[in-house]
Amino acid sequence: MKRLILSAAVCCVALTSAVSAQSIAGEWDASFNTPGGTRSFKIVFEVKGDTLTGTVKREAGDVPLAGTIKDSVVRFSYTVNYNGNPLELTITATVTGDSMKGTVDFAGAAEDEFWAKRAAPPRPPPAP
8 A cells, every 4th residue: 555655656746747847838938137137038948858948039139048947946058148258147946837936147157036927828810
């Protein structure tokens, strides 16, 4: 009986992790604070197991991201051009439903708040 209960618990934990990972796939509206003010952008996540890939869509141009998800914690990085130099940004956040909140690390030089919410699905075109 103990083995049955333990097996069921292990399956539930594995299923919860898989559901959490899959639930972030898609487009998110994101922002973080910088010394120059709040920056807003879009993130498109693709999820395979605990691996994240995707695109950060910025006014200055799209850049690829790579990272991981474990349970409800996401961690991903991407590199931008800042004053002619590469700057790696690493975001660590906790996902709760259709939102996430955490921190952005600016290549170890500074850290600030990060938050995102799932983007609303596109509206269907009006019927003719």
